[in-house]
Amino acid sequence: MGTKKIETSYPPRGMRLxxxxxxxxxxxxxxxxxxxERAMPAPTKVKGMTIWDRQDLDDAFEELKRGGQPIKPRNTIDELLGITDGEEG
Incomplete structure (x- = not known):
């Protein structure tokens, strides 16, 4: 029995080159x-395969968009409480 290729509407988590x-x-x-140049993430080795993680690619691309500036993670609780930059609003 042959393998059947599965089509999805979203990109896979792990991707080849x-x-x-x-x-x-x-x-x-x-x-x-x-x-x-370390502007894109290094791949992960999985049983001899070289695979890039989609989430790492997303993070690296966002950083490139911002000219190499790290992304400040969103903290929804702080936003709801009106706390910015570690200070209470």
Missing amino acids: EQAALYVGMGRSSFLRLVE
């Missing part, structure tokens, strides 16, 4: 250059 590069909208060589 070509998928990862396409996911962030660039070619393979540009993507690998950014990985080497």
Whole structure:
């Protein structure tokens, strides 16, 4: 019995090189250059396979959009309480 390819409407959590590069909208060589420069995440090795985590790619892409500035995580509880930058509102 052959394997059946499953189509999904969302990107997979783990991606091979070509998928990862396409996911962030660039070619393979540009993507690998950014990985080497540490602007894109390093892959994870899973039983001999090289796989990029979609969430790591999202985080790295957001950082690139901001010119290398780290993303400040949102804290919904602080927002609801009106606390900003560690100070109560």
